[in-house]
Amino acid sequence: MxxxxxxxxxxxxxxxxxxxxxxxxxxxxxxxxxxxxxxxxxxxxxxxxxxxxxxxxxxxxxxxxxxxxxxxxxxxxxxxxxxxxxxxxxxxxxxxxxxxxxxxxxxxxxxxxxxxxxxxxxxxxxxxxxxxxxxxxxxxxxxxxxxxxxxxxxxxxxxxxxxxxxxxxxxxxxxxxxxxxxAGGPDGAAHPAGRSRVRGELAAFRNVQVLLAMAMTVLGFGGVFAAITYIAPMMTDAAGYESSSVTWLLVLFGLGMVAGNLVGGRLADRALMPLLFTALSALAVVLALFVFTAHDKVAAAVTLPLVGAFGFATVPPLQKRVLDQTADAPTLASAVNIGAFNLGNALAAWLGGLALDAGAGVTSPNWVGALLAASALALAVLSALLERRAATPDPSASASPRVVATGGTRHPARVVQPSATE
The missing domain is CATH 1.20.1250.20 (MFS general substrate transporter like domains)
Known part of the structure; x- marks a missing residue:
């Protein structure tokens, strides 16, 4: 590198x-x-x-x-x-x-x-x-x-x-x-004029795939923060850890994030959408299990890094997804997608707090996280279906046979297929 x-x-x-x-x-x-x-x-x-x-x-x-x-x-x-x-x-x-x-x-x-x-x-x-x-x-x-x-x-x-x-x-x-x-390098110095460039950047938001990727970012990573925001009371009240242990538990979570990020980055270059399906499915399952494993010290310590790993495995593919869909004007969409991670954090923390206030139990934010991750998975499936539909040729749009005139006489029976350069 x-x-x-x-x-x-x-x-x-x-x-x-x-x-x-x-x-x-x-x-x-x-x-x-x-x-x-x-x-x-x-x-x-x-x-x-x-x-x-x-x-x-x-x-x-x-x-x-x-x-x-x-x-x-x-x-x-x-x-x-x-x-x-x-x-x-x-x-x-x-x-x-x-x-x-x-x-x-x-x-x-x-x-x-x-x-x-x-x-x-x-x-x-x-x-x-x-x-x-x-x-x-x-x-x-x-x-x-x-x-x-x-x-x-x-x-x-x-x-x-x-x-x-x-x-x-x-x-x-x-x-x-x-x-x-x-020109053409990583800096991208060959920019259009300011006003036309901004219009080009804004035009990216008319792409439904860009909006779906950002929604996946909000919901998918929000699922992680629904759990992590309330990890301290969860680990002390449910798992029985001392408050002083929360720091090293967060280190375990961070190690999971590092592993998920690196593995996700490598796999996304090979199979981006399958990786998203796998990571979001696993994240939803692990968060649902965390509702129960959070009541045991060992099980909680094993589950926590898995939440970090599957959650952060979605970050490189989602960011690349946005860049791929906005290749001509990626700056604004790429920056907004980073903001979407933080929007997901705030949304998940709020929803997790509502679950706690409703008396659903100290581990209830994990249910919230599982539902958010499952919602992101549903959007990923929708995105793939729309992409597949767009790539499928429309039979009604296929070229009809053309009648070619030769020497002033029309020959309906002679069919000329379009060349590769046409």
Whole structure:
């Protein structure tokens, strides 16, 4: 794999760390600012909403900027947001910093997917995309636990300062390793004029396959977060773990994400839709089983990484699916699809909370996740059926025999088949 993918993965590692590390530092942040933990939770909600809004907004605003330069600008914005968070004198300023950092998230992964796919041969695109997303998955295994421990020992501000440093390294890596724009290259520098380019990007949303892929993203990955959002009470109240064990259980989940991402990237280049069918089916089954296995320590520890593996196995194929369907103007659709992951997270967390409030039991969010994954599977089947129907020749549209005139005389019996160049 090209070294440029390492630079993209490093940027993804920093973004993944800052997105999730706040979950382990909420008590410290709340105490420091004198707010309640639920209020401090707005730092998570604000980030997610910033991703959803920032992805299409910055993709449109950066329509005329070469992709390498745009990636550097996005990493700069990410650094600024984390510096603001680290130095925030009051809670409102920290929330602002979180939103600033989040604005870079969706567009970075959206444009980064395009650049990663352009760095390799066509038959390795999904694998290249998965290499970039490896940074995000490894962040859950290494970055988030390390950042949490650092924040608990030295203060949460040190954690966000360290994440800003990761952003600087990512920016320098992109500047040094990602190839400069060239026609037909990964940067895609040969862009149409701004207004016509934006129209082309928006036109991608008239493609039903693009909309179906994004809906699969919302529902499929939402199924994962329906369970993971409430993993702490599930593991302590149902499985019987101590609260201190939740950190290493999340590491198990993260290891599953890493494995699923890498395997999904490789298999998606060979059989994209069959992989989606398999991963979404397995995810729905595993989440349904998690309703019951969550009541046993060993079974829960085995099931948790499977949720991460099957859930993240859908990420490279879904991102590649969007890129394949929007080959002429992929930037906006690719960025919006990243926002769709976060939209799915928010939707699933809300639905899982409704199940808990309804008294359905501490493991009931897993039922919600299973239903969301099954819904994504149904959309995948619909997408494949529509694609197959579109590829099936219409008998009524076949060319009728043509009458050829020779020397002024018409010869109805002589049939000329269209040539290959016609």
């Amino acid at each position: 090209p070294l440029a993918l390492l630079a993209l993965a490093l940027g993804a590692f920093g973004i993944g760390t800052t997105e999730f590390v706040i979950m382990g530092l909420l008590p410290e942040v709340a105490d420091d600012f004198g707010v309640s933990v639920p209020t401090a939770g707005y730092l998570t909600t604000g980030y997610a909403l910033g991703v959803v809004v920032g992805a299409p907004l910055l993709a449109v605003l950066g329509a005329r900027v070469p992709r390498k330069r745009m990636l550097m600008l996005l990493m700069g914005l990410f650094v600024v947001g984390n510096v603001v968070s680290a130095a925030a004198p009051v809670f409102g300023v920290m929330l602002t910093g979180r939103v600033i950092a989040s604005l870079a998230h969706g567009t970075f992964f959206g444009i980064g997917s395009i650049v990663a796919a352009g760095l390799v041969a066509p038959h390795r695109k999904a694998a290249a995309i998965s290499m970039m997303f490896t940074g995000l998955t490894v962040a859950n295994v290494v970055g988030v636990p390390a950042g949490t421990m650092l924040g608990q020992e030295l203060g949460w501000r040190v954690t966000f300062a360290a994440v800003a440093g990761l952003g600087v390294l990512g920016l320098l890596g992109i500047a040094a390793l990602v190839p400069a724009g060239r």
